[in-house]
Amino acid sequence: MEFILILVAWWFGWWIFTSILGFGAKGASAAYKTVTKGGTFAENFSNAFVIKIERKEQNLNVISIKGQPSIQYERELALYIKIYDAEERVPVISTFEGSSEFESRIYEQRLRIGQFKAGQYWPNWVELCDFTDQEIIGPKKGQRKLLVSGFLWDINQPANFKYGIAENIAGSVDFAEIEMPYNFINVGYTELDQNRLKVQGLSVQLAIGLAMSDGSLDRKEGNVIKKWMKEAVEIAPESDRAKVKNSLNKALETGSKKAKEGKTNISNICKQLDQKAGIADKYDVLELCLDVMSSDGKADQEELAFIEEISKHIGIDYKEITKLKERRLLDLELPEAETADVDKALDIDPSWSQDEKKKHIMKLYRKYNGRINSAKDENQKKSAQSMLDLCAEAIKKYG
């Protein structure tokens, strides 16, 4: 919360600066052109450097620029794209490291423009970058107003944005911004704090449900959950630690009781998680479950199916889950090919056509056969070989 207050306080100062830089510089540039090159002030002003955002596909937002930046001499330029929540006047957070500031997860795209001369301009809209709805987290979920800003900067005097504010304004060249209504699909970061305890409890319930999906709790599995809970307590503010500890222990007890009775309601827990958790929390719970699964050195059918169900319910891209899963499977003993449910083990969707199933199996075969040949150690090799055996069983069934 402290962090958010600082951001809001900074914002007002920054707002004044960008207003001067944006309108003031453009106005001056338009006036200069009117005097030296003719044309009306309005015409020259309309040719100013501008930015727009368009929704291209259901999920994709494309940012473009055009016009003439206010530049008096040749400079090497970079463009910083920042996104803010216009209502709260705070920056949005990126879910990818690649589109964030160097030292924080505040959204930032840095684009190298190159050498740019005075008078040079973009006559037409140029698509520069894009972001998906999953990629940004605003302060709150739901319908909000978005502000997209483009800062042109001299590359040799970089801006060094920190928490959405430039530390070095000497290199600023021009600025454009646009507002638009926007629906944040991710749970907001101010909301995440409020939901944290609830989300952690739900994660523990899922993990214990998974650990006990074979009927009993293995000590190693229990230790993985304990370690996770301990870390959650340690990172909480000191004043909240007792509360967090009690809450997690209670979740563990509830989850264990339900699992013993065979009443773990994955869909209900996941539904609550989906509403309350952010993307990072969702990955966190999946990582926890994968750690629980791999703690006993085996990947049981029930455990794999359990994790698959969680991932479907919380809407994580299945490719991402496969990547996470594959890394864990490297060191695991996989189910015996002859007795395994190959559909589940190889993620074969029963509704696919025969041809689709065969293509999927052949793709997996290529992947895992390649991995045997590139395996770094015997465990990796053994795990990949088990997948090949499963592929052969699947081909027997569908080939």
Added chain:
Amino acid sequence: MANIIGIDLGTTYSAVAKINDSGKPEIVPDEQGNNITPSVVEFTGKEKYSVGATAKKMSEVNAKYCVPNTPGDEAKRHMGSTEKVYEIYDIKHTPLSISALILKKLKEDFEKIHGPIDTAVVTVPANFANEAREATAEAAKLAGLNVENIINEPTAATFACSVLSSQELSGKYVIYDFGGGTFDCSIAEVQGHDIEILTSEGVQKLGGKDIDLALMNLVAKRFKEETGKNLNSRSYGILKAEEDKKSLSDRESILVSIQSPEGLADITITREDFEEVISSLVLQAEMAVEVALERLDLKPDQITDIILVGGSTRIPLVKKSIAKIFGREPKLLGNPDEMVALGAAIYAAYKSEGNILNPLQRQSVHKMNIQEVTGYCFGVEVLDTATGKSKNMVIIDRNEKIPCSITESLATVVDNQTALNCHVTQHAEKEEDLTFVRSVWKGKLELPPGRPQGQEIKVTYSFTENQTMNCTFMDVGTGKKTSVDLDNLRKSADKSTADIDEFKVE
């Protein structure tokens, strides 16, 4: 006359061939008169050992002193591994040192009759990774062989066919190599003595030994059904299973008579039962063939013929599988057990300097021409700016014609970047995830400070005909570069390894 030989260092059997005075390759039997020698080593003391048929016989009763000591644990299957050791008489042997002992025995047997070997070529499966190839070369060196070249087994078999076939080969051929431990499938364009390998696909752990093991498990399962007891592998072991497998290739059923301390049983195994338990293994080979065809976008009817290599191709289900894929029975173009060694001998002559060959030998190989492709992808670690995480980027793709040289332009990712991590990777399929690639080399290129991000870096990988690779990372702005010759790394390692004992892990 010079002794130019080819050695098929097989998982279960090895063979030696030489180029005779008339320039033709011929198999050289071992000391016991066998054309193929079991790749089994038995230790009878700390420094005493035997290799071949006797060692193989003893492996069933004296398994803990033998390599392999369990089915599937053959040294060749672990070549290049730094983890695998066989501890016998308190000495830890490595797959490399065991292979060296086998090669040494083959060398000694040959030299007893024909005199010193001048030059030799040793074969490896097409899907062997760099480490395994290097370990094979090292083993040959430790055995005292002058091995200048290593050749892929399917390529060697193609050489043998092109020379020995009664009619000139012309068209696209599938080399179906189902050996004792590995399966390889290569596709080659052959015009007389011009051979162009188009692609190779293989399964590392798929061979006759896996089939023997499946039969052994089937018999044990039936025994338990009849007697309720577990069958000890001493009562029905891998050697017996190997014999029965061969019988099942000729007969529709066999009677396995077990007289063991666990009980007596007469078990009938039909070919159908046998085929049921090995079907998954044969399907893996079938998938490899389909992938090889798919890589080249070829239909089965575009294949002129199938060259059979390896003893497992005699199994009726394997023949049926080939017929299913190609819609016709494969023709036998030579003895599947000997093709690889014969081809390796031809390749040894082809690669020899002309002055050690007699005119007839020179004539038999001078028209030969071979074009190979890379069997692996080679990549570089880069930063994915979209995710901010490191990933692998392919520079040389699989199936690039050798020699080749490919340059890609990359860029620095941060302002004032003063160094570039150069990480060369190797992998069989296109992979982005660095978890699944092998690290071949890591280096660093120092860069001048004070420059903005986006400075161009040129990465060039060059693969030579001798299967060596040079990687160069160049900063375009300053012309500064760092490069590595990956074969030289091996050669410099060679210098420090002179004695077989050095490879025993104590």
